Amino acid sequence: MCTQMRPSIYGDITKVDTTGASMDTARQDKLPRAGVEASETMMKTDLARVNKYKALICKVASANQIDPAIIGAIMSRETRGGSGLVNGWGDHGNGFGLMQVDKNSHTPVGTWDSEEHLTQATKILTDFIKQIQKNFRTWTKEQQLKGGISAYNGGPGNVKTYDGMDIGTTGNDYANDVVARAQWLKRNGYY
Secondary structure (H helix, E strand, C coil), rough: CCCCCCCCCCHHHHCCCCCCCCCHHHHHCCCCCCCCHHHHHHHHHHHHHCCCCCHHHHHHHHHHHHCCHHHHHHHHHHHHCCCCECCCCEEEEECCCCEEEEEECCEEEECCCCCCHHHHHHHHHHCCCHHHHHHHHCCCCHHHHHHHHHHHCCCHHHCCCCCCCCCCCCCCCHHHHHHHHHHHHHHCCCC
């Protein structure tokens, strides 16, 4: 449990609709079906690795007023809690750290598993959420939150409609998978 948490200003992750992982994503773990159950299974697999960083996750989440479950879920999705990294790098040497800051778009800071890295990546995420809020003013906070999560992978320009926001993201399911993982974390001690 995160103590002394400042409440999220970006919406309630438990109220975001989600279809979960695509079959392409589920196949990473040789799962027989896609969906929320697949996302939850992958999050459970990564939980011990993600939990190694729980104190940092809670600190960064509180400082940025975002739900810590979202940070943990992105760590799971991007690097399987760090297990998918080689010397702190993933994505063929283009993504840095637990949350995969793209070196082609940003200058990574800190070490791959540091508070500085998590802060930078979380700031990138919250900036994308704010951009989606501006682009889609009529969406609910929860819809904007989901759009920002999708933008973290595909960029804000990729988010054109609510139902189609994941088209063009890795696995065509990025926000749906991350949301399902975050909801599982939320039910299992990330609050």
